[in-house]
Amino acid sequence: MPNATLERTASAGHAPATYMPHAQGQAADRRMKEKAPADAPAKMGVRGLDLYYKDFQALKGINLEFPKNQVTALIGPSGCGKSTLLKSLNRMNDLVEGCRVEGEITLDGEDAYRSIDVNSLRRRVGMVFQQPNPFPMSVYDNVAFGPRTHGIKNRADLDEIVEQSLRDAAIWDEMKDRLKKNALGFSGGQQQRLCIARALAVRPEVLLMDEATSALDPISTAKIEDLVGELKSKYTVIMVTHNMLQALRVSDKTAFFLLGEMVEAGATDDIFTAPVDPRTADYVAGRFG
Amino acid sequence: MSAKLTIAFESAGAPAAAPGSGNRIDSLFEAVEERHRKRRRVVSALLRSVVYLGALLTTVVLLFLVGYILVNGVPYLTPSLFEWEYNSTNVSLMPALVNTLIMAALSLAMAVPVGVGSAIYLVEYAKRGSKFVAVVRTTTETLQGIPSIIYGLFGMLFFVTALHWNLSLLAGACTLAIMVLPVVMRTTEEALLAVPDSYREGGFGLGAGRLRTVFRCVLPSAVPGILGGVILALGRCVGEVAALIFTAGSIAQIPNFAGEGLGALFDSTRTLAVHMYTLASEGLHINETYATAVVLLVMVVLLNLLATFAAKKMNKGGSDA
Amino acid sequence: MSQLHIKEGIARALFVAAAGISILAVALICVFLFANGVPAIAEIGLPEFLFGTTWRPANDIYGIFPMIVGSIYVTAGAIVVGVPTGLLCAIFLSRFASGKVAAFLKPGVELLAGIPSVVYGFFGLVIIVPFIRDTMPGRGLSLLAAAVLLGIMILPTIITVAQSALDAVPKKYYEGALALGADHERSVFRVVVPAAVSGIMAGIVLGVGRAIGETMAVIMVAGNQPIIPESIFAGVRTMTANIVLEMGYAADLHRGALVATGVVLFVFILLITMLFNVIKKRGELK
Numbered sequence: 001m002p003n004a005t006l007e008r009t010a011s012a013g014h015a016p017a018t019y020m021p022h023a024q025g026q027a028a029d030r031r032m033k034e035k036a037p038a039d040a041p042a043k044m045g046v047r048g049l050d051l052y053y054k055d056f057q058a059l060k061g062i063n064l065e066f067p068k069n070q071v072t073a074l075i076g077p078s079g080c081g082k083s084t085l086l087k088s089l090n091r092m093n094d095l096v097e098g099c100r101v102e103g104e105i106t107l108d109g110e111d112a113y114r115s116i117d118v119n120s121l122r123r124r125v126g127m128v129f130q131q132p133n134p135f136p137m138s139v140y141d142n143v144a145f146g147p148r149t150h151g152i153k154n155r156a157d158l159d160e161i162v163e164q165s166l167r168d169a170a171i172w173d174e175m176k177d178r179l180k181k182n183a184l185g186f187s188g189g190q191q192q193r194l195c196i197a198r199a200l201a202v203r204p205e206v207l208l209m210d211e212a213t214s215a216l217d218p219i220s221t222a223k224i225e226d227l228v229g230e231l232k233s234k235y236t237v238i239m240v241t242h243n244m245l246q247a248l249r250v251s252d253k254t255a256f257f258l259l260g261e262m263v264e265a266g267a268t269d270d271i272f273t274a275p276v277d278p279r280t281a282d283y284v285a286g287r288f289g
Numbered sequence: 290m291s292a293k294l295t296i297a298f299e300s301a302g303a304p305a306a307a308p309g310s311g312n313r314i315d316s317l318f319e320a321v322e323e324r325h326r327k328r329r330r331v332v333s334a335l336l337r338s339v340v341y342l343g344a345l346l347t348t349v350v351l352l353f354l355v356g357y358i359l360v361n362g363v364p365y366l367t368p369s370l371f372e373w374e375y376n377s378t379n380v381s382l383m384p385a386l387v388n389t390l391i392m393a394a395l396s397l398a399m400a401v402p403v404g405v406g407s408a409i410y411l412v413e414y415a416k417r418g419s420k421f422v423a424v425v426r427t428t429t430e431t432l433q434g435i436p437s438i439i440y441g442l443f444g445m446l447f448f449v450t451a452l453h454w455n456l457s458l459l460a461g462a463c464t465l466a467i468m469v470l471p472v473v474m475r476t477t478e479e480a481l482l483a484v485p486d487s488y489r490e491g492g493f494g495l496g497a498g499r500l501r502t503v504f505r506c507v508l509p510s511a512v513p514g515i516l517g518g519v520i521l522a523l524g525r526c527v528g529e530v531a532a533l534i535f536t537a538g539s540i541a542q543i544p545n546f547a548g549e550g551l552g553a554l555f556d557s558t559r560t561l562a563v564h565m566y567t568l569a570s571e572g573l574h575i576n577e578t579y580a581t582a583v584v585l586l587v588m589v590v591l592l593n594l595l596a597t598f599a600a601k602k603m604n605k606g607g608s609d610a
Numbered sequence: 611m612s613q614l615h616i617k618e619g620i621a622r623a624l625f626v627a628a629a630g631i632s633i634l635a636v637a638l639i640c641v642f643l644f645a646n647g648v649p650a651i652a653e654i655g656l657p658e659f660l661f662g663t664t665w666r667p668a669n670d671i672y673g674i675f676p677m678i679v680g681s682i683y684v685t686a687g688a689i690v691v692g693v694p695t696g697l698l699c700a701i702f703l704s705r706f707a708s709g710k711v712a713a714f715l716k717p718g719v720e721l722l723a724g725i726p727s728v729v730y731g732f733f734g735l736v737i738i739v740p741f742i743r744d745t746m747p748g749r750g751l752s753l754l755a756a757a758v759l760l761g762i763m764i765l766p767t768i769i770t771v772a773q774s775a776l777d778a779v780p781k782k783y784y785e786g787a788l789a790l791g792a793d794h795e796r797s798v799f800r801v802v803v804p805a806a807v808s809g810i811m812a813g814i815v816l817g818v819g820r821a822i823g824e825t826m827a828v829i830m831v832a833g834n835q836p837i838i839p840e841s842i843f844a845g846v847r848t849m850t851a852n853i854v855l856e857m858g859y860a861a862d863l864h865r866g867a868l869v870a871t872g873v874v875l876f877v878f879i880l881l882i883t884m885l886f887n888v889i890k891k892r893g894e895l896k
Contacts, residue, residue: 092789117326123318123791133782136805145800146790151325152317161314195786202790203318333795340706343698344715347769350762351718354725354733406628414625425629428636434883435876436823438850439639442872445857446642467635474632498614500621528726531825531850535857566728566826569735582729589724597717 040067043236044206049103051088058084060260071228071237073247076257082240086208090125091118123150126204130211132191134183139175142183146202161201169197170227189220209239225250248272256280362583365576375541380574382581384543385564392560393526395462401519404473412481413503433471437532440468444536456557458544461537468532469522476518480511513602520596527588530562539563561585647873650866665836672867676838680846681822687757688764688821693814696768704776705798723766731830734759739831748843751833759831760824764817771816775809808893815886822878825850849875
């Protein structure tokens with residue numbers, strides 16, 4: 001790899017990202033160094049991303065690629081911008097007044113902000129939130145909401161999608177006899193897996209998880225972590241987590257953020273065992289954040 | 290339902306995650322999504338326009354109602370309309386205006402202490418879940434739902450007939466007082482509940498008794514909220530007709546307090562709203578009716594502004610805390 | 611110390627007494643209404659009173675069925691006119707309006723709530739009635755006029771209650787729907803509005819209560835014939851109007867029959883209040 005400031009990807013035919021002007025000199029070059037596994041093509045990519053909330057710059061010159069069928073973890077202390085980055089991947093930041101995005105975000109090489117319809121982007125890039133947020137309606141209607149939104153009305157098709165999504169989220173056995181029950185009647189862990197099923201029901205290509213286990217007990221957390229391991233065979237998963245052990249257990253690639261900048265990204269094992277930047281080393285050693 | 294579902298799936302071959310089915314659904318999305326998006330856009334645009342239409346309709350009604358009455362009434366706000374004497378040729382609204390103020394003041398003088406007192410009891414004294422509190426809550430809610438004509442009937446049967454007060458200022462004021470009591474209670478309760486507990490703890494911590502704590506530490510910061518409720522109640526007094534025609538009557542004269550002293554409380558009086566109703570149903574003085582409506586409207590608008598102002602103050606007080 | 615105790619005791623007693631007054635008021639209202647109304651009903655006969663279709667005080671015939679039907683018709687009409695408009699306006703204020711527009715419309719709605727019913731009634735008399743008279747059959751003073759006017763009058767109630775119910779829907783539902791690729795309108799109408807449905811229903815019930823109890827405005831536009839209307843262009847008399855129109859000169863059984871009309875109205879209102887409470891409770895349980 002000639003240029004160490006770029007994410008190292010072997011994706012054939014993928015135009016290499018341009019060098020971003022914000023990275024100054026050798027130090028920056030080393031900081032941006034990537035040790036991503038070389039065999040995975042990128043599903044989503046972020047190039048030169050600057051994000052502002054009114055005058056405050058929340059993300060500064062982010063370059064990152066999310067390999068297909070892998071789990072990428074975004075870690076860093078609170079307020080470092082990792083959730084902001086996640087929310088800009090499916091344009092949920094559009095809801096924030098005064099939010100401005102510069103740079104490029106791509107999905108399969110297409111510009112996510114300019115050439116993909118926002119609703120179809122959000123279908124293809126699903127999201128699971130920090131707090132389980134099933135709608136106050138039946139389990140079935142929760143899972144069927146997405147497919148119905150996108151025009152699938154046939155009852156048999158919906159039945160099939162609901163069952164398969166619940167199976168994929170490893171919650172079919174618990175829910176199959178209670179499809180008509182109000183979703184709010186279930187435990188937090190069940191609700192969160194229902195939300196995962198709901199997200200899967202629209203056949204997304206990427207699944208964003210925003211600290212999806214932080215509100216859950218350890219057993220539910222373990223179930224969801226196992227689930228994520230299985231999901232990556234079909235989906236590209238990008239997760240924000242506060243829990244470094246979780247990142248280590250679940251993810252293939254890890255990116256470390258600090259004060260709106262991406263300090264370092266690479267194979268999870270490398271980030272945790274041989275970080276290049278001393279700040280990454282400090283963070284993974286638990287010295288701050 | 291769910292049972293039927295499961296059966297359907299079993300017959301289709303149990304593991305639904307069978308290899309082929311995923312692709313079938315994927316292609317289903319591909320087939321449907323693009324076509325559906327166009328329809329969705331139309332539906333959304335339609336929904337959006339209905340929502341805007343609803344808001345527009347409300348705005349139009351508001352502007353038209355207020356505008357129409359102002360345009361037709363303001364030119365007839367002549368000095369003669371504000372003369373002290375009412376007679377059948379010059380339907381001056383002045384006596385009714387003065388009566389309205391007296392009537393409202395009287396009824397608030399009764400309703401506010403009682404309403405604030407009972408709210409203090411409910412919030413500061415009563416134990417949570419006590420039977421008495423539950424009954425008070427229910428009765429307050431009931432009072433709030435009773436239409437003014439029922440109050441009027443009751444006032445007529447009780448104050449006018451049973452107590453032999455006849456059609457009088459006092460009977461009207463008492464009827465109104467009962468009518469606005471729940472308004473004062475409710476808003477005071479909300480205002481008191483909004484006062485942070487730290488204020489109370491501060492009072493008790495200094496060794497003050499409950500009474501002193503309530504009056505020195507809690508009530509002052511609840512005043513804007515209570516005031517908002519009082520203004521709301523005032524608004525209802527000003528606009529009320531049905532509760533007054535059979536309790537206070539419709540004599541368009543100011544009670545003669547100078548001559549009769551407190552005996553004037555038993556004079557029949559006509560408030561501005563009753564005055565306007567009488568004019569409108571007689572149909573002889575249409576221009577003066579418009580003008581009277583303007584005066585009523587202006588009073589209501591002013592009271593509204595005051596209440597909003599009080600509410601703003603309350604919110605500010607809350608955020609300071 | 612003991613002096614303080616006495617003072618505290620007196621204050622407490624006063625506050626309890628104040629709280630007791632609302633109980634006393636409801637008790638008195640019930641006692642006086644029923645004591646004056648029930649004997650009249652007994653004399654007329656309950657079925658004849660409730661279901662008699664003729665109201666002719668001169669002949670001592672007191673059937674209030676036309677007035678009960680009138681109240682129900684007028685209220686139903688008000689719902690048809692007021693609920694869709696009010697609900698859409700609430701949705702607008704809660705989820706569509708920009709800050710500036712809301713800053714204008716919200717005080718406007720409060721103003722609508724504060725306008726006295728005589729002013730509404732007068733507005734109906736000079737605008738709605740002539741309009742109906744000129745464009746439709748009948749004399750203008752009609753069920754339709756009353757329904758439209760009452761529909762306008764219940765707007766602020768419905769808007770205010772529905773809006774606060776919509777505002778109280780957690781943001782996470784809306785965001786969840788967006789994240790699945792639903793657009794703003796679908797998220798609002800399919801997720802936010804259903805989540806607020808019990809609050810919205812409470813607002814509608816409150817509006818019904820207001821409509822059925824409204825008196826002065828209805829009298830001024832409804833025509834007040836004590837017969838069951840045959841079309842929406844015919845005149846109609848509500849229970850409230852019945853009381854006000856004749857109480858001024860009624861005596862003896864006639865007067866009793868009017869108070870009894872009030873009793874029936876009161877029972878209607880109590881039922882509506884109970885319904886309101888049930889809906890509210892169910893909303894809280896969710």
